[in-house]
Amino acid sequence: MSLGTKLKIGITRFLGTNCDEDVRKWLQSLSADTTYLWFEDQFDVNHYDMIVLPGGFSHGDYLRCGAMAAQTPVMKSVKEFAKKDKPILGICNGFQILCEAGLLPGALLRNKELRFKDQWVQLQVNNNQNPFAKKTEVGQTLKLPIAHGDGNYYADSETLKKLKDNNQIWLTYKDNNPNGALMDIAGITNEKHNICALMPHPERALYEWMGSCDGAFLL
């Protein structure tokens, strides 16, 4: 499989990011041209076709998950990139950072059981109008793994209504909500649908031997 003409993808790297290599391996397997974007540096937004914010414990999760990462120079460029309506994907801690940076609405609170949770989840695709859902159909079920301590999506009722009305709810947990997220939300997009984020890890579900291939549907 390939992403066609060599897509230039930037992968953010903060102190404590730990899924950077996994994401890079995934994108390279699709023949993308990948570059790490160091948290202290801004980048040329015209140079990239897509930005991915991988998971991990950026800046040790100190203060709040993603809060310190959201204030770094690289995020200034990510915001600028976002304004150009180009695609951004946040995974796990990347989702938290995008919320903290104000690029996505809402926040991710501590899991309802107050502990870290690693498990496989069944997700439902609620909307496929975004750059990472083109290969999926509405109603389709995806099997992906989660691994997080703070994945409990929260937003006020007004925001939730807006999310729903604008078709910004991308993925929801089916049957079993692992973290207490409101409306079973596992992944959302911004209003323009170019900034997308999810708590599960697609890069850990690309081949049969990993336990599922459904992560490959995202790109």
Add this chain to the structure above:
Amino acid sequence: MSNKTLANEHEHEQKLKTYRLSSDEYQMMTTLLKREPHAIEWALFSALWSEHCSYKSSKMHLRKFSFRNESTPEMDGENAGVVDLGFGEKIAFKMESHNHPSFIEPVQGAATGVGGILRDIFTMGARPIMTADYLCFGEVDAPRMKDLMKGVVRGISMYGNCVGVPTVTGQTNFHARYNKNILVNALNVGYFAPGQKMALSGASGPGNLVVYVGAKTGRDGVHGASMASASFDDDSESKRPNVQIGDPFYEKLLIEACLQILDQELVVAMQDMGAAGLTSSSFEMAAKGQVGLVIDLKKVPLRDSSMTAEDILLSESQERMLLICEPKNFESIKNTFKKWNLDAVILGEVQKERKVKLQWGVETLTDIDPDLIIEKAPRYERPYQRWASPRKVEQLATPTFRPSELIQKLTKSFKLNQAHWIHNQYDQRVGARTAMACESSVAFARLDHSGRGLGLAVGCRPEVMQMDAEVGALDAVYYPAFQLALKGAETLAITDCLNFGNPQKPEIMSEFVASVEAIALASRKLNAPVISGNVSFYNETLEENIISTPATGVVAIRDSVENLISDQFQAPFESLIAVQMKWVESWTAVMAADKKVSSFKQSPGCDVPDFIKQCSQMDAEFKKLDLPISSIKAIGLGGIATTCLKMTTDAIGFDLSYDLNGNQEADLFKDSFYGFIVSTGDNEKTASFLKSHFKNLNVEIKKIGETTNQKITLSTSTQIEPNQFRTDYLKGL
């Protein structure tokens, strides 16, 4: 005797007690130094001659692990052992205990246990890719136990998840003999890609710099090594300040910074500051490299400026390393560490004269030959007796028990429990290499370069050790190797973590020697060298010793990570076939449920290593012959019945009433080492394959029952309510 000498005598006694040195050791110290020790030297000898650092009671027996083969280069004295996997790939792996700190402060104790073992691996230049834990708790209802369990799991989870190294397998045991002394062992495997450089720990090159990198030094863990080398008393709570505090975020930065400078070939030697901190790392690096070092302790970055030289030397603050580099490379090293927000400070330099000179500014605190304290450390041949297997019998009597009651007892005591609540707090998949993890008895990770599967399992079943030290220690190697073989992996190498009580007690030392010899024997038989390890003595509280627990980690290799067969039943109405070699038979699980110890019967003519080898070749045959095997699992303690219970899912149960072949229902719970169960869609074809595959071995092959639609039937008289069982089996804290 005058009052004055009496007072001096008393003071001397106190000093020996404080520094945990015997009067013989004090004599040795003055003889070696040819004078009275200086103030700081008391602390140095105390730390480095502690059991924890010197292995003084075990070293002469550990030589029995000298067997090596073509894939295990001689690496003695390094931080971990290395295995050459071919295709340019190598791994480093090791297991270590953090028992004492975890009992005092479970979250930090367990967390820093994980941190310490990770540093042993990446200090060699390998990237950590798999962590395993081996835990022994007391009875669930014992005082503090639930908090200890929750705390330990939280500690491992917090640290491992944050550094981004998956925890992929483990074992959790429960027994009253751990009520006052739990065991927390952690294992890590690191990966060397082709061409990746290995770093060693011997200092060299006079004029080269001694550089401190990582987190700042604080008061945590001062005297930790000597604490870990003593038995607990009622006062163990007051030792809390001796426990180190870990920060996995710093560790993650340290991993990246260290691997980067090693990759750039800027480092001559590197060693982590583990037990006894800067003391052990500096003296060991000097002794290993047969050089001297000059170090100014005033240059050590501190969290607390009021720390004394002794505090600094003995601090066990985490996430710190000592390295040696050429002067021209220091700037680059410093810049790399700065990028990762870490300190890199020059403490001194390597000198030709073989002395470690510790300075406090201009003042010289000590100036001694490192060999006096490392090579010349005391060695004890503690008294022991040859192992005589007191519980070995000719005829094994069948105990009377009710199966359904037994199952309830086992689930209630957590002995029959999936430990799901533990494993789902561990990130099992970060790194995107995990092919099989905690849902199974063994784990597999995909090796980046060759795509092969690296198998990992931990071993040692306390109840078997309690029954017999020799059988138990053989089993600590054979059982994980057998479990890996059933998934098609060939055993490569072994690490161990020998948790024992007080070595000064001959009965404990006898079990220790029997265990070491049994592990060494099993390792030769399997052609799998014991390449690294750790000894933890004095697991004793108020004269009560733990069960001798030689935990092991076994690594194995499989051609690929595709088509690994599950431990769990996959479909109803399939045949269940058991294959059993009856080398040792016992009633371990049944007796343990009543807090009794089983006897055992041992049969001659059972070639266990050959059985393991043939099992490892079976998996490839399944595929070649297109046999519809849907699950496979080793028969654990509690026999066929408890193993089938562990293979159930919410939707699939089993029926063993099929044919008891004249056996009693109780026999379903009998242990026989070793055997396995397969579920298959084609009974005839599978049975005939198994018979031909194992034709040269003394094994019994028979159909034992079938899988069902949820229902669990042991015999015509015993049914188990499946929903209730699944609830009990999956329950957690």
